[in-house]
Amino acid sequence: MKRISFLIKPASALCNMRCRYCFYADVSEHREVKTHGIMNDETMRALIDRALGLGEDAEITFAFQGGEPTCAGLDYFERFVAYVQDRRARQTVHFALQTNGYLVDDAWAAFFAEHDFLVGVSLDGYRDLHDWLRPDAEGKGTYRRVMNAIRKLRDHGAAFNILTVLTAQLAKHPQKLYKFYQREHLDYVQLIPCLPGLDDAEDEFSLTPELLSSFYKTFFRLWAEEFQHGTYRSVTLFDNLIPMFAGVHPQQCGMLGSCSPQFVVESTGDVYPCDFYVLDQYLLGNVKTNSLEELAASPALKTFLTEPRRPCSACSDCPFEGICHRNCKRLNIAYYRSDWCGYRDFLEDAAPAMERIARALARRR
Ligand code: SF4
Numbered sequence: 001m002k003r004i005s006f007l008i009k010p011a012s013a014l015c016n017m018r019c020r021y022c023f024y025a026d027v028s029e030h031r032e033v034k035t036h037g038i039m040n041d042e043t044m045r046a047l048i049d050r051a052l053g054l055g056e057d058a059e060i061t062f063a064f065q066g067g068e069p070t071c072a073g074l075d076y077f078e079r080f081v082a083y084v085q086d087r088r089a090r091q092t093v094h095f096a097l098q099t100n101g102y103l104v105d106d107a108w109a110a111f112f113a114e115h116d117f118l119v120g121v122s123l124d125g126y127r128d129l130h131d132w133l134r135p136d137a138e139g140k141g142t143y144r145r146v147m148n149a150i151r152k153l154r155d156h157g158a159a160f161n162i163l164t165v166l167t168a169q170l171a172k173h174p175q176k177l178y179k180f181y182q183r184e185h186l187d188y189v190q191l192i193p194c195l196p197g198l199d200d201a202e203d204e205f206s207l208t209p210e211l212l213s214s215f216y217k218t219f220f221r222l223w224a225e226e227f228q229h230g231t232y233r234s235v236t237l238f239d240n241l242i243p244m245f246a247g248v249h250p251q252q253c254g255m256l257g258s259c260s261p262q263f264v265v266e267s268t269g270d271v272y273p274c275d276f277y278v279l280d281q282y283l284l285g286n287v288k289t290n291s292l293e294e295l296a297a298s299p300a301l302k303t304f305l306t307e308p309r310r311p312c313s314a315c316s317d318c319p320f321e322g323i324c325h326r327n328c329k330r331l332n333i334a335y336y337r338s339d340w341c342g343y344r345d346f347l348e349d350a351a352p353a354m355e356r357i358a359r360a361l362a363r364r365r
């Protein structure tokens with residue numbers, strides 16, 4: 001069976017919030033054209049036709065991101081889903097969407113539930129920090145709106161998980177964050193390191209290797225305690241990392257030190273290999289003019305895939321080399337510096353418990 005995922009930016013870099021650390025605002029600043037507006041129907045249909053053209057046995061994921069994808073309007077998504085339903089034969093199609101939650105009301109939540117969207121909601125933990133880090137365009141905090149969006153998704157039975165950006169500020173409070181997830185019954189969470197801009201080594205929000213290590217030592221201890229008491233809280237890093245101690249291949253891109261190119265589709269139909277690299281020099285082609293085979297054979301993709309990862313002197317005698325390989329080439333700036341590795345420091349602390357838990361999970365399968 002052929003499997004393919006598209007990461008679609010229907011509203012390009014448009015967004016109705018002004019998060020202090022926004023990475024896509026930085027990426028778009030590095031392009032000649034910063035934002036391309038809403039995807040038109042011609043591009044939408046070209047993309048869907050390319051995807052469905054992969055074959056009747058294909059499994060296709062359309063994942064929407066931004067900027068903020070809901071800025072494209074609910075009617076855009078209704079037309080997208082209707083065209084897929086109209087054109088599809090026996091292909092399996094999944095939908096996912098990452099949102100800041102700002103616009104999610106009953107109508108959106110009902111739509112997501114009806115069409116089985118997996119919705120990722122961005123929430124940077126407890127109220128005071130979230131409000132400070134993620135204000136709206138008028139500078140007002142958005143915690144109340146996002147928690148309301150979560151309530152709507154629950155009310156309508158839509159599947160959702162939480163995406164939290166692990167900033168330097170949040171990383172100082174692993175206990176407070178863990179208790180917040182417990183109190184609010186947020187059982188599926190993904191934490192992604194806050195990264196400095198493409199031109200910077202560090203800034204006030206970005207996660208340092210020291211903070212990554214100290215945060216995860218405590219956060220994992222709390223997670224493991226909960227696990228001992230019979231609760232499995234899904235944390236994407238642990239979901240992938242722990243089974244690796246029992247030889248299971250991870251799902252998450254970059255966890256074995258190699259890139260799995262994604263088809264990131266900008267609102268113009270332009271395609272790039274990775275959400276971190278939606279940059280002019282990595283343009284693979286356009287869904288309106290290029291077949292999927294042509295996009296996959298593009299020289300820009302070859303360049304992207306063969307770029308070396310940054311060196312780290314701690315790798316030479318690292319016992320975790322086999323489950324790391326310097327990880328994702330963009331995210332690893334939060335993992336290690338050339339002379340010290342925060343990921344290794346964390347793993348040295350957590351590995352004995354992870355090995356035990358990996359064995360316990362393997363017995364359950
Ligand atoms: S840069 Fe990271 S996220 Fe992007 S394709 Fe490579 S490993 Fe995956």
Ligand code: SF4
Nearest residue numbers: 314315318321324341
């Ligand atoms: S954990 Fe750190 S030191 Fe070990 S292989 Fe990965 S990057 Fe290198």
